[in-house]
Amino acid sequence: MNQKIIVGAHYGFRDWLGQRVTAVLMAFYTVLLLAVLLVQKPAHYLGWYGVFSSWWMKVATLTFLLCLFYHAWVGMRDIWMDYVKPTGVRLCLQVGTLVWLVACGMWALKIFL
Amino acid sequence: MSSTLTKAPIRPRPKHLDLTKIRLPLPGWVSIMHRVSGAALFVSLPGLLWLLDKSLSTEIGYDWLRGFFTLWWVKLAMFGLLWGYLHHFCAGIRYLFLDMHIGVDLPAARMSAAAVYFISIPLALLAGWRLFV
Numbered sequence: 001m002n003q004k005i006i007v008g009a010h011y012g013f014r015d016w017l018g019q020r021v022t023a024v025l026m027a028f029y030t031v032l033l034l035a036v037l038l039v040q041k042p043a044h045y046l047g048w049y050g051v052f053s054s055w056w057m058k059v060a061t062l063t064f065l066l067c068l069f070y071h072a073w074v075g076m077r078d079i080w081m082d083y084v085k086p087t088g089v090r091l092c093l094q095v096g097t098l099v100w101l102v103a104c105g106m107w108a109l110k111i112f113l
Numbered sequence: 114m115s116s117t118l119t120k121a122p123i124r125p126r127p128k129h130l131d132l133t134k135i136r137l138p139l140p141g142w143v144s145i146m147h148r149v150s151g152a153a154l155f156v157s158l159p160g161l162l163w164l165l166d167k168s169l170s171t172e173i174g175y176d177w178l179r180g181f182f183t184l185w186w187v188k189l190a191m192f193g194l195l196w197g198y199l200h201h202f203c204a205g206i207r208y209l210f211l212d213m214h215i216g217v218d219l220p221a222a223r224m225s226a227a228a229v230y231f232i233s234i235p236l237a238l239l240a241g242w243r244l245f246v
């Protein structure tokens with residue numbers, strides 16, 4: 001009997017793939033940021049501010065952060081699904097995780113928009 | 114007909130669910146540390162966003178953070194998070210290759226698990242050296 005669980009993973013390929021695509025994008029950003037920091041060597045406020053002031057760095061950083069929040073959602077949901085069995089508790093934890101990540105997303109938008 | 118469907122005798126299988134008795138192989142350590150580091154980074158997200166926001170918003174905030182980063186427990190926390198990020202990064206790249214069915218056989222998987230530590234720990238120590246020295 002293939003009984004679907006309401007707090008399951010929606011049995012799709014999408015989240016699994018999405019987690020890996022965001023991982024690759026974040027890995028590229030990590031290397032990019034390291035390269036920018038090594039070239040510009042910011043030593044004071046203006047230098048540090050300058051690192052994130054160009055439009056492409058803002059776009060890249062915001063994209064990285066939004067990827068991070070989606071990636072973390074899939075990862076945390078996997079953790080809850082592996083270790084927390086009661087449906088009600090798991091649902092609360094999943095909702096809490098979503099609220100946490102959406103709030104982080106709002107903050108990221110506030111910083112870079 | 115039913116006589117051909119004789120069941121194999123049920124033998125008790127060894128179960129070592131006592132965590133103190135399980136000897137986790139190296140790929141297992143990479144795996145659980147991937148989880149733990151990911152969860153730790155998830156919990157730390159608001160703190161890290163706060164650092165980013167404060168450091169970019171005003172020069173006063175930036176200078177205040179420079180002082181904040183001289184505190185030993187802040188350095189220790191940052192070192193822990195950097196190590197977590199580096200481990201998650203290296204182990205994650207290993208998983209991407211495993212997903213593409215590259216290095217799936219046991220010797221290769223053990224080798225790449227060791228490589229995760231050989232790369233992430235020196236990088237973390239380098240980051241720690243930059244933080245503390």
